[in-house]
Amino acid sequence: MKSAIIAIAAVLALWAPSALVTGWVEQAGTRLAEREAAEAAGEAPPTSAVAAVSNEEYCTPQLKVILRRVLQSCGLAQGGGGERGCQPATAAQVAALSGGDFNALFLPMAERAGVVQFDASSAELDASDRALIDRIFSDQQGASYFFVVARASPDGRAEMNAELSEARAAAVLTYLRERYDDPDLDREVGLLWLGEEFAQLDTEFCSWQRSGDAATCDPAELNRSAFLTWVDCSL
Amino acid sequence: MRTRIWIARGCAAVMLLAALAGATFAGTSTADFARHLDRDVHDLHCSLVPGAAAPPADAEHTGCRVALMSPYSSVQRDRYWGGVPVALPGLGTFAFLAVWAVFAAVRAGGFRLRHGVLGVLWWLLPVGASIYMGRLAYTELHAFCRLCVGIYASSAVGLVSALVMAFATRRSPGAAAAVRAHLAAGDDEAAGDEPEATAAQIVAPPSVWWSFPVAALTVAAPVAAYVGSLPDMSEYEGGCGTLASIDDEYDVLIPLSEGPVDAIEVMDPLCAACRAFEERLDASGLGGELGRRGLLFPLDSECNWMVRSSVHPGACAVSEAMLCEPARAGEVLRWAFENQESIMEAERARAGAAAELATTRFPYLRGCIGGVEVRSELHRGLRWAVRRELPVMTPQLFVAGRKLCNEDTDLGLEYMLRRLIASARSEAAP
Structure with missing residues (x-):
């Protein structure tokens, strides 16, 4: 019985962290793939402004x-x-x-x-x-x-x-x-x-x-x- | 004997709690790190309450980000994008220590001094790592994150429990006496459903050899799982765009470092991200490969029409200071990086204060900052950026004309920069 408890604990300790880590990393990978797809489709949010000459309001x-x-x-x-x-x-x-x-x-x-x-x-x-x-x-x-x-x-x-x-x-x-x-x-x-x-x-x-x-x-x-x-x- | 067993069990329970807490903190830190594998910016779980919402950007929260983005938050960065977070082996270690605590609780009756000492040694692993990381945080980062403090505290509590347990088992009676004392006391272990086994265990103390492979596996398995499921970043290895020209037609690029591979860095001397980038570049050891030239792009509306407000007040004056004597720009840059907050604070309080601070520190700049020549040169530098339609942001690094993706200037720096340098070298080779 005691050996079984220790064995169960060991199996949990081996499995749980690996399963969690795999899930976290794969979620990030999924988000990255979705963003790449959005960028490819031109649906990505605008990035920072591009350097340009000034164009003041008086330039009608x-x-x-x-x-x-x-x-x-x-x-x-x-x-x-x-x-x-x-x-x-x-x-x-x-x-x-x-x-x-x-x-x-x-x-x-x-x-x-x-x-x-x-x-x-x-x-x-x-x-x-x-x-x-x-x-x-x-x-x-x-x-x-x-x-x-x-x-x-x-x-x-x-x-x-x-x-x-x-x-x-x-x-x-x-x-x-x-x-x-x-x-x-x-x-x-x-x-x-x-x-x-x-x-x-x-x-x-x-x-x-x-x-x-x-x-x-x-x-x-x-x-x-x-x-x-x-x-x-x-x- | 019975008292010792209960002390040992109590210690084991505390160890278990410490191990679970440590695993939670290390796991949360690993999860925060792993979220950045999508190449985006995220809030952090910077709380001593696991899973709690990220607090506002207070000093501690900043400490969490500083720690996460520091070169010490992961290893093997040149091999894997972002590297393997140091909290990940911590998670495995605490998972193993939880198993050890269960073992200690269940087999407390058979524990001898050597078991207690081994427990102390196991706990010295996270404590040693905590001391090492804590020293780095104190001396190098000057910032502590709450999750890290949680790991340090869990390790310390676990070690103290292991020490008490070792103390409690330091004079265990002989095997026969232990059996007699145990049975006479009507201990659960002896009177329970496995009296023979218990007696056998007491007579023959439990083996600990199993713990070595289990320890190795619990640490290695999550690391292997992490590395095995990393997203493919090969698409970004060629950089994110190219410069239309690396020529310095306005003679405005200042020398920053010497090296075989041409690189241009778009920078603002008062930009915290630029300072952090410089530190990461130094830590990466790749700076020596780059012959860097700097384009000053102050995010300060006092001279830069492309920003609507002074994101970094005083950056125009400091940039002019660097342009006054390009050969000595490095020392002005180091001074500016070291005093970014105080320079901006002074300029916010009084216009012109940044220029005064610079001329006080570097008297040879007197008469140059604010002059027509240097102001004109600064504008020419900004027009250099306009002609190449660069994004209005700092820092940006171009290696042989190829832009290091903005998302690769922190966690992915070593991985991507090494590949860009290799690519530039191979293209330059005859």
Whole structure:
């Protein structure tokens, strides 16, 4: 009788743990197989998000259409090959907007934008200009495009102002090339030079980040400038 | 004599209870481990009440997870996915000790000192294992799990009972005297339905040779059952996807270790999972095989637009600190891993505190963290991830461009990483 009790205990001790362990492992195997089947059938729950460029709320379909037009027509979405930048007439044409509406596109980007102010008849960057460019450009985050929209004040001839605004845009791009070892630069930086003809900035932009004397701001100073901004839109 | 027999039986009963409790704790721990064989994340039974629902994420519960995910929770990890949980032989051991306790209770009348000593030796097995594992938990993991404590306590109680039993049997009377004393006392064993057998047992103490094969079998059988029923993981041995390119076109990957097989780790210096992954990689001994480069991917909205909130506040500043001097990034990373909680706490309390802590610890970083160059470089690193459409998570490890599945970064690390390395080596061979 006693030997039988011990034998029963021994058999139980041998059988029960093995049976339990087999059950636990096989249950896990069954769950794994079910999950694999669900994944194969496309019924698996979504996994974590995928890294992507930013796409802010202000990127409305209408804005994207205009941006796409500007990028393609002005040679900005072609990886740096060929002509870069939009001349005033082209910009107005592809934007298909009034100057005021064109400027209004950038209003949601106030935190990401700045105005590099040049001296009259100059396309030279001074220290405060470079500091502003650095501050804005280094804060790319997930933005895909960096817009440089150069202008000139209406003083002087229109042709000369067109050339001056082009030189101002080019000065910013040259500085970026020299300062940053970024292989994406040509894919990202888009230049528009508007001369005096299109989308002059009004004093609403005086409150934005600006280089130069922050105490004074008049329309002429404001438009001797290159307007910089990252555009957080995924096109 | 009779008193000694009853003391021995009492000890046997306590041993039985201790063995059953130990088996329950070890079984629950094994069940928790086995549930992870479905490659998913599960709650744990982290309670001294077997089968009780998992409590909220308190310190003890964290201790259970730390213990389960530690390299010490299983053995043979490079041979079997996840390895064989150390609690599994514990389950078999306690099952055998329960049999021994039944044996001791039934045959107490025939026990001699050598029986008691053997019982002590049997119980020293779980006690020795408990001391070893407890020391690891204290010195290496700095965390205790309740189930483990239950196993330690059961082992200790069983050993004390075995010692008392050995003490009670240390001066057993001679065989003839024992029979006489037993029969005169009208002991159940003597007066029961098997008086002859009982007398024979007392005169000839019970053999214990049976216990050795039974002990071996009760430990080996569950292990064999576990290994024999493991799910097939071969489907995942090739990894989970590949990198579009392992090139460092932005010059943003920082060197982490040297080794023959190229590897890229997507990491966040303030991510606890990254720290744990680093520890597991060290413990696996496979780190030396990998020439690792790190891509900093801070889960901190201060610089990373892909996360909506700062999961790890201060991670941007610490990442910048690593990028400032890539050759010395390792020491910044070690410091960050060691101080993750305090860095995040400081940054939560005051923006910019993480950068200050880093520059205080590493003065050469002064003037670099927060600068335009390093911030731009950090963003370029994030765009490196965007171009490859990586999941927004850390850690991720790519071995020769093949991604180690996320589910294989903990329990299955040794098993899968060894196979990925072997695969990379064979592909690289001429």
